Amino acid sequence: MVHKLRLPALAALLILVAAVAVARPWSGEHRAAAQCREHEAQQEHEGRSVNPMYVGPRAAESPCGDRPGHPESFADLARANSARAARTVAPGTRLKPGAFRAAVAQRADLPRIGGTWTPYGNTPLIGDRTEYDTTNGSTREGLADLSGRVTSFAADPGGDHIFAAASNGGIWMSTNRGDSWTSIGDSLPTQVVSGMVWTPADGGTLIVLTG
Structure with a gap:
């Protein structure tokens, strides 16, 4: 048997649902804040706090942002980026401990031979002579004594x-x-x-x- 819901009863049901939603507007925001705190605690525990500049957005974003339930303002974004960037550096830009010392030691191990160097040719070259091309190069820079x-x-x-x-x-x-x-x-x-x-x-x- 099919029953028809009368209009007054339907209106009363809609009013009840709306009243419950208005009475508890904090529920979604509270849940988002709890998820955010849990997510950040997990990141810190696992040592995976990273600068969002160097990872995809899904890997770096918190579930709720700095203000749960609200769009981030410019101040929120600047504050968050400053705090995260201060704890990280770009991948590949940090030298390992002892790298410079090892490079100096390797330089000392390079093979060497004796000998001296002496200039070859008629030097110095006089670069400001008027018979030279003066359209570009050192002749226009006032450099006179040059070498090849x-x-x-x-x-x-x-x-x-x-x-x-x-x-x-x-x-x-x-x-x-x-x-x-x-x-x-x-x-x-x-x-x-x-x-x-x-x-x-x-x-x-x-x-x-x-x-």
Whole structure:
């Protein structure tokens, strides 16, 4: 048998439900606060307090935020981030104890050979002479006494060929173990060379990196 609920009875039921909800507005907020405290206590116990900048939001957020039941204000967010960031550092940015001491010890173990260095060529270079290109570089910076700068060396292990790359001077080759040098990169689109390497492929190839 089907019974019809009269309108006055339905209205009374809705009023009763609304009254209960109004009488206990704190229940959801109280439950959220309890969950928040339990969550944070668990995080602290397990040592898993992390900066939310370095993890996904689900792993870092508390169930309720700083004010249970309310949206976070800017002050709440700034205070929480400041407190958490003060206890953590970014992954990979903290050196292990003894790392610097070990690096110094390893440096002392590097192989060494004797010998001295002396300048080669007519130095110093006079960089402020008017016949030089003055569109850019050191000639416009007032630097007069300069020295050459070699950015890379390469050699053919099977012969006497040695190659040198000058910073703004192209590629130079020596066939007598450095007694004399000849420019071989004049046809390159630029004389700015940052690196090069020799490979025995195809009977010997010099790979040059410009720029």
